[in-house]
Amino acid sequence: MQTALQVLDREYLEARCSLLELAAALDRIDRAHDHEEASGDLQDSRLDLLNQAIKILSEESHLPNRSERLLLLFSDLD
Amino acid sequence: MQIIQPHYHAIARTAQDYEKMAMSGVVAVAEPAFWAGFDRLYPETFLDYFRQISEFEPTRAAEYGIKHYCWVAVNPKEAENPTLSHEVLKHMPEFYEKPNVLGVGEIGFHKTTKNEEEIFEAQVEQAIKYDQLILIHTPHLQDKVRGTKRTLEVLSHMNVNPERVWIDHVEEHTIREPLEAGYWVGFTLYPVTKCSPKRACDMLEMYGHERILVNSSADWGPSDPFTLQMCVMQYRARGYSVQDAIEIFHNNPARFLGQNPKFDIKPIQLETIEEEITDMV
Numbered sequence: 158m159q160t161a162l163q164v165l166d167r168e169y170l171e172a173r174c175s176l177l178e179l180a181a182a183l184d185r186i187d188r189a190h191d192h193e194e195a196s197g198d199l200q201d202s203r204l205d206l207l208n209q210a211i212k213i214l215s216e217e218s219h220l221p222n223r224s225e226r227l228l229l230l231f232s233d234l235d
Numbered sequence: 236m237q238i239i240q241p242h243y244h245a246i247a248r249t250a251q252d253y254e255k256m257a258m259s260g261v262v263a264v265a266e267p268a269f270w271a272g273f274d275r276l277y278p279e280t281f282l283d284y285f286r287q288i289s290e291f292e293p294t295r296a297a298e299y300g301i302k303h304y305c306w307v308a309v310n311p312k313e314a315e316n317p318t319l320s321h322e323v324l325k326h327m328p329e330f331y332e333k334p335n336v337l338g339v340g341e342i343g344f345h346k347t348t349k350n351e352e353e354i355f356e357a358q359v360e361q362a363i364k365y366d367q368l369i370l371i372h373t374p375h376l377q378d379k380v381r382g383t384k385r386t387l388e389v390l391s392h393m394n395v396n397p398e399r400v401w402i403d404h405v406e407e408h409t410i411r412e413p414l415e416a417g418y419w420v421g422f423t424l425y426p427v428t429k430c431s432p433k434r435a436c437d438m439l440e441m442y443g444h445e446r447i448l449v450n451s452s453a454d455w456g457p458s459d460p461f462t463l464q465m466c467v468m469q470y471r472a473r474g475y476s477v478q479d480a481i482e483i484f485h486n487n488p489a490r491f492l493g494q495n496p497k498f499d500i501k502p503i504q505l506e507t508i509e510e511e512i513t514d515m516v
Contacts, residue, residue, distance in 0.1 A: 170376075174427045181407075181434045188440070 183207070206231060236477055237503065239488035240264040240463060242370075242403060242421060242450035245292050245303065246284075252453070252460050257299040259464050262485075263500055265492060266292060266305040267341040267370050270312045272455055278322035281309065289333040304335045304498060306370055311345035314354035324357055331365050337495045338362060340370025341403065344382035347374065352389060359393050368495050369400045373409060375428060383409040387416060399494055401448060406430055410438060414446065419491050421448040424462035432466035436473060444483045448491060478505050 159167070190199050210227050220226075240256065243264040256264070266288050268281075275281060288305040296303035307330045309320040330336050339362040344351050362369045374382035386402065397417035405413060405420045406429070413420050422435040430438075435449055453460040467480050486502035493501065 170427050174431075178431060178433070181431075181437055185433075185437055188437075 179211075236260050236467065236480060236484070237262050238463060238467065238484045239492075239500065240450060240460065241448050241488040241492065242267060242423065242452045243460060244269050244452070244454035245296065246287055247455035248453060248460065250295060250298070253296055253299040253301055256460060257301055259461065261301055261463075263302040263304065263488075263498075264296060265337060265488070265498075266303065267372075268306055268308040268310060269341065269454060270310045274313055274316070276319075278319060278326065281323045282326055285327075285330050289330055289336050293335050302335075302500065304337050304492065306338050306340040306368075307331075307336060308339050308342045308358055308370075309354055310341055311343050311351055311355070311372055311374075314342070314351045315345075315348060317350050317353055320354040321357070324354075324361060327361065328365055331367060334497060337492055337498055338368030338370060340368070340401075341372035342369070343371040343386055344374050344378075345372075346378060347382045347385050352385070355386075356389060356393070359390070359395060363394060368492070369395065371400065371402045373402060373404045375404075379404070379406070379409055383412070387412055390418075391416075398446075401491060403448075403450070404429060404452075407434070407438065410442060414442060417446075419446045419448060421450055423450055423452040424466055425452055425456075425458055426462075427457075432462060432469045435466050436470050439470065439483065440473075444479075444487065446487075446491075447483065448487055449483060481505065 186199070186204070190196050209230055213223060213226050213230065238260045240261050240263070243266055245253070245264060245266050247269075268285065268288065271284070275284075285305075285307045289307070292305065293303040307327050309323050314320050327339070339358050342355050342358045344355065359369060361367075371386055373379055373386060383402070383405070390397075390400065398419070401419040401421055402413040403421035404423045406422075410420055422438060423429045424432055424435060429452070439447065449463060449466055451458065451460045451462045453462075463484065467484055470480050470483070471477070481503060489498070489500050489502045492498040
């Protein structure tokens with residue numbers, strides 16, 4: 158099994174790239190919304206889900222199951 | 236749609252790339268002088284490399300109907316060796332006489348060291364003296380901001396015409412200053428470590444398309460010359476017309492590179508032809 162440092166060496170740039178793409182996508186949504194005529198708050202449950210997902214990623218946690226928690230968040234459990 | 240690939244390292248790619256680029260509308264590529272993956276030891280090694288990109292590559296590209304142009308320079312990584320670099324610089328003017336050499340590039344910073352700066356300035360001075368276009372590489376990742384700022388500081392003390400200088404590999408955090416100073420800028424579409432097609436389209440939407448070039452910079456690394464076509468597709472998917480895309484992916488490189496009269500591909504404009512429909516019955 159790889160050490161944590163080896164995993165970080167291998168994954169850092171791809172993780173950086175994924176974060177940049179996410180940031181750019183959120184900026185894109187904001188810019189498009191700013192250009193719309195009646196632009197109040199954008200009410201869309203998918204945006205709420207993305208924001209909740211970002212909170213999960215930013216939480217300090219010893220539970221190594223971020224991907225599982227994100228997938229559960231994005232699941233229709235009703 | 237016709238496309239110009241303004242930054243492409245052909246010697247690191249196979250003829251199959253030329254074939255597929257030709258099939259996807261690429262009419263010309265321009266090849267800046269580049270790091271070979273290891274530091275070269277002898278001035279003559281550079282000169283043979285310049286011969287390869289100025290004499291051999293045009294013939295290989297021509298087999299697929301693609302025009303090949305190039306640039307000569309000591310790249311930023313090898314500029315760390317000033318003795319070797321000055322030896323190479325002595326011979327670079329011979330190559331400005333070649334029919335496909337467009338200018339001096341890629342030069343600039345890798346780690347933004349004093350040695351790199353000395354050779355950067357020497358190459359800019361030579362480009363000015365010989366009236367050559369200038370192509371500047373900006374550093375990767377965490378070094379990019381510092382290197383870009385230093386590039387602009389050095390240029391501000393030199394007698395360059397910004398319209399004849401292309402500052403490449405800009406991203407969201409480095410585009411504004413060079414563009415506002417009147418330089419051309421380039422987005423490099425490169426997997427993982429540089430800009431993506433979507434982010435390039437974002438910047439086109441934010442900054443317009445004046446003095447902006449888009450390239451794949453495809454080389455011996457994990458790169459792909461068809462990121463340029465992916466960007467065209469992404470741009471068109473956002474509702475922009477074919478002519479809008481032509482302005483960015485064909486006409487802008489034609490405008491910048493065409494400042495050297497050797498580059499003879501002109502901007503193009505789509506035209507609708509009114510045809511009389513005849514009754515065939």
